[in-house]
Amino acid sequence: MDFKFTAEDETFRQEVRAFIDKELPPDWTGSPWVGEPEKETEESWQFAREFTHKMQAEKGWLTMHWPKEYGGHGASAVKQCILYEEIGFSRAPLVDIYGPNMVGPTLIYFGTEEQKKEHLPRIKGGQVIWTQGFSEPDAGSDLVSLKTSATEEADHFVINGQKTWSSIAHYADWMFILVRTDPHAAKKHEGLSLLYLDMKTQGITYTPLINIARGHTFNEVFFENVRVPKNNLIGEKNKGWLLAMATLNFERAFGIGRVGQINRWIKELVGYVNEKKQRGELIPAEALVREHLVQLSIDSEVLRLLAYRVIYEQSKGRIPSYEASIQFAFGAELMKRLFKTGMQILGPYSQLGMESKWAKLKGLMQRDYLYTPALTLAGGTTEIHKNIIASRGLGLPRSH
């Protein structure tokens, strides 16, 4: 057991901070949700895209954990953790976590050489945006019951159906999609295949879904006779379920960015409370406020260790399953408590938004608080995560 940050790690941390400080405007208020920048303006979206591209072009950090043969640096687990912690803390925008962390590794492990040659360089270059096509209106937690079909022709699959909750599909270049290729399979999960498709393909349309925070982050996507080359099949036909589970696991393994975000907010709230005290202002229920902030910081440290542990496991070539779910579910619930506390601390000012010049902390607390119901839903509901932990982590029988 060794928790050391080496001198090299610290140098890397400073390098990341320097890059972010240089590239991020001081008044940047872009969404902290890595990969889901809130489209306040076209400019902020464009900036997010450029920032990501620049980071990849100059530093290659987002794919540094990839094997060297695919352009990675074979970077250590610690460095990945440091990168995402700093990005989370600075609220820097990343337009695509799917590419470097889900699609890329899936292709590296399961793709053909041709597929790798086509896609990995572009992901590494930060030149593409990927979106996920998994959930459907009738297939959320019960994903395996999905109905979007892909019928096989000579050289193509023809896709018909509908996906929902596709984040940034409205900007995406590519989608990785789970489809039903065998509607007659004995078990539902045995008839699914994982494909990728070009979002410019004829027959794809989308409808924006505006969330309660007035943000356009996700969409319904419709497929009408969308012809996809057979080469776009990842792995084997009808064996897509396990691949999809692997990609979902890569997604939820990604909790370390939240640690940075949480610590940034704790720092701002501590500063806010201290400044009030220094001005001689009374803080209502001060003892409770202090206790909440202390407990949040303890929980944040636990989350950090659990998130590091997942990245460590991956760096050893192991595939964490329940471990990823543990930190994901814990992190989601922790963030909910963070924003609940934050809103309480701001009192009546908490209701003001980013447009108000009287808002405290730039009105960002209200915006982030409005996203909290999604935290325990997106990336797998907490209930599903707990089911996974129960079966994979504790060996308990299926409850449903």
Next chain:
Amino acid sequence: MDFEFSEDQKILRNSVREFLSIECPTSTLVREMELDPQGYSPGLWKKMADMGWLGIVFPEEYGGTGQKYMDLTVLLEEMGRSCVPGPFLSTMLCGLLILWAGNQQQKQTFLSDLIHGNSVLALALLETDGRYSADAISLKAHPDSDNYILNGTKMFVSDAHIANHIICAARTANDQAYPEQGITLFILHAGSPGLICSSLGSDTIARDKIFRMDFIDVQIAKNHILGELHLGWPLVQRLIEHGAIAECARMLGGAKRVLEMSTAYAKERMQFGRPIGAFQIIQHHLVDMLTLLEGSHYITYQAAWKLDEDMLCAREVSMAKAWVSDAYNEICINGHQIHGGIGFTQDHDMGLYFRRAKAQEINYGDADFHRDILAGEIGLI
């Protein structure tokens, strides 16, 4: 960064677990010692000494094996799992104080005996208001030619009745503005005249043997000061940090056992035609326990690592003690819930852990005490 134990640590853990499963079963020895006035088995103590457990963190020149606090933490975790009774923890912590602050003669006098299982040491730190703070230390030590005369009261001294030596934190100078100054550590013989030991009852929650000690003109030679006059508090603070992590280790071991028992029970207990572990809410209780447990594991070992590296780690120590204290108690409550009525009977081991969770939380600062420390550590003014 490495989140795994070394091969040596794995071997240590396995050998300890195997030994304790035979030598310290919860079904027999642990329960017998709860009722026994001495509260520990000298036979087991000797065996532990022979296995080298008492010397893990002490240098070879005194008979120890010169290993790390992390290794002791692994050992303590297994001892917590097995509910090992007796003065191991206080003896270890007193030994560390002697190692850190003792002069050569003191180290030679006390450490070798301790390591070979020939002496037990107790720590007299808390006083009647039960706080682990410098300003709570008011037991006075007045100089008188070659001696100090101690008067006052210590409370919650574990295993004072079987100790050979007591290490006591006393006040040798009083500055109200700086209570951390003027505290001195003394090491005294347990049979010193004027020292009155009163049991705090045979029905303490975990059946720990804890005592009140009244000091009435207890005379201690000046050369029995440990470390420097008036400068004892930094040592005490460092000791509280080590004690807190030692308790985290024991709590962690107990918590792991509780989850193990609860999961096993959920898989075998049948109701409504299936194992209760097939019901989602039971599953989610167990998952919540696992989350608390995994957090406890890493936060404890991180703090142990920092102590080994001699780093300033008040933040990590207090975070660990607060988290693990809450977690172990919560895990026990959930464990009871899953076991249903049978876990509430004395025959079942659940009660052993539930009671120890409270006692171990209290030692070296409970969750609230450590949260208080953390307010300053996170920058709140």
